[in-house]
Amino acid sequence: MYRAEPVDIAVLKERAHDYRDQVERRLSGAMSEDHFKPLRLMNGLYLQLHAYMLRVAVPFGCYSAAQLRVLATISRRYDRHYAHVTTRQNFQFNWLKLSDTPEILDLLADYGLHAIQTSGSCVRAITVDPHAGFGRHEVGDPRWIAESIRRWTSLHPEFTFLPRKFKIAITGDETDRSAFRLHDLGIQLVKKDGEVGARIFAGGGMGRGPAIGLEVVAFSPIRDVLGWVEAILRVYNLAGRRDHLYKSRIKVLVASLGADAFRAEVHQAFADAGESRPVLSDAEYAATAAAFSRPDFAPDAAHDPAPALNPIQAHWAKRMAIAHVAPGYTGVMISLKRPGGIPGDIDADQMDGLADLAEQFSFGELRNTKEQNILLPHVRLRDLPALYDGLEPLGLTATNSGLASDIVSCPGMDYCNLASARSIPLSQVLSERLDRLGLDDELGPLSIKISGCVNACAHHHVADIGILGVDKTDTDYHQILLGGASDANASLARTISKALTTDQTADAVERVLRRYLQVRTDSEESFAACVRRLGLTPFKEAVDAAG
């Protein structure tokens, strides 16, 4: 896990100090909201429907038990005793008062946490494969290059006022869990002639007008990655549109220039930079890698007998355990999706309890996933029964990772002033329906993602079943989309329904699921594969067949 050095804390304390001064100027009236807004956004503070929302940056989704405890403290002292895991691996607090935020940032800084660049027209939090550092098939740990890029792009004098936000995702595995093809800039670590390097994509996006990115560099040595990032950002910063809020992302620039011309511009900018180009030296990269301390795995764990799991624990472990590179160890997914619950929310008691369990069973390390769940990366297999027994009273043993009831949902109109519809009530109706149907295991891997508007924060474009909130009247209306994927089979989901009410949507989704069970070749054919084989028609028919 990344260790904050004193210089890191010093940076954060100074930022928190500057921010306190800015808030005082705002509260006294010396600064207008118009001038304060970009400054507070640079510190991840949004003004939502009911209160201020703070988006805490969790670098690559990785954090410690101690950090989780301070988040629990903040939720109790300044918020409503819970926090929300976002689809970019961060945490959000939804009910803050502006006047409390300087103290909150100061407290976060003491624990190496901050909210810098979680908003605004700058490079945002970099997300990575949640199996980073322990996945069995990893070519390289994506967090090392992610941290190098994070430091280089943080408060960068050239790239702090981009045309719009800029999101980066990185994976070190051929099986992609980062959606790197669907980001403004995506990196996949690959091997070429024994050397680990970066395959670089640009121009993807999951928001309005989703786009699958294009490969800009097939293989870059690690030392040149920052140079490529600089080239892409510079081309975007100079040529990206600034006249229209919804036409300012890099994907629009790529579409207007065309793939070949865009690629040529980036390669030209890379070449033009010459000696000024940032170079990531071997020594520096190694130092960054060393800052991610590897836990002291017990060498004799390889000889542990199989864990003594009772049937319920065995069922849970089968679904929630993740293959680990260290013999005798496993990753464990903790689902924050309960029937009728709010996806991604975790309450203060759960946070404290989970922090204790992480300390006891996972070397104090935790990760957030973009599916709004939490992962314990390094659990000794023989500890699984004890871990389960610790999770059970916290209500954190939902056994649905990657299944239909593992619903991703944006906060929606309950919180967000950008939303067209509420998302949470639909996710609650659906999760209760799925629980009643008991079909999770039968359906197999299946992603349902609910966005409250076209900004698509729940990434519904790349879901098996994507749901989009649409503007109608006072009632919530939704449209169903099908066939999205963000992995190597990347595709954008397509609309298969007209606008439906929340209950109609839940009924239609149920009919789609039942249709899949009818038409799949066998239980081995996943929902995604079935849709690829048959197309949308059978499922569109199911949606339209309202009883």
Add this chain to the structure above:
Amino acid sequence: MLLDETGLEAAPLTLDVLVIGDTTDLRSLAAEVSGAAAIALTFPAFRNGRAYSQAAVLRKMMGFKGLLIARGDILVDQVRLMREAGFNRFDVDDPARAAAVAAMLARPDPARWRQTGAHA
């Protein structure tokens, strides 16, 4: 009022200033840039950050060593970033804002995370 990079009032310019708009492609002005002693770049709105990249291109790639002037909508909280980006003159009309800008420039550069690569 023209301020220098430390926040002090700078001597009025006696040189010709090459004024470059934010959408101008600098590659088309190679000859003019090489002959210029002072260049002014524009921030039409404080959110418009094109001039930061223009400054980078001028300083790092075109080898411009003269006075690089920031003009337009400049927020107090941006001037240290502008200075790091290569600007060494700040053209601020409003006297009240000029005082705040001067005070901000008198502070050292913001604390940085450990340097990565060549932050030239």
